[in-house]
């Protein structure tokens with residue numbers, strides 16, 4: 001485990017986004033400036049773990065590091081606070097992966113770092 005990994009692991013294990021202190025809009029991934037009102041008064045905010053699939057795609061050509069998981073689903077999830085997350089959908093029967101399906105966040109192995117053998121965990125979504 002590298003020190004850098006531990007420093008940022010909160011961002012892997014929890015869905016940390018941003019909340020604008022001016023207008024209250026919430027964003028994921030985190031932003032430095034509110035996309036709604038332009039304010040820079042931004043604080044970290046843990047995002048809700050449930051949402052719905054807005055759109056999804058099934059990937060047969062995996063990104064580097066994801067070969068073992070192909071084919072897999074990549075979805076845009078609208079969280080219950082309105083923030084949008086791009087994430088994998090795992091452990092869900094193909095017929096349940098569809099637009100509008102309710103999903104919840106779970107922590108899973110994301111990839112193995114080829115050089116160090118380090119296993120990196122992160123959030124993914126499961127159809128609930």
Ligand SMILES: [Zn+2]
Pocket residue numbers: 020021022023024025034035036037038039
């Ligand atoms: Zn704002």
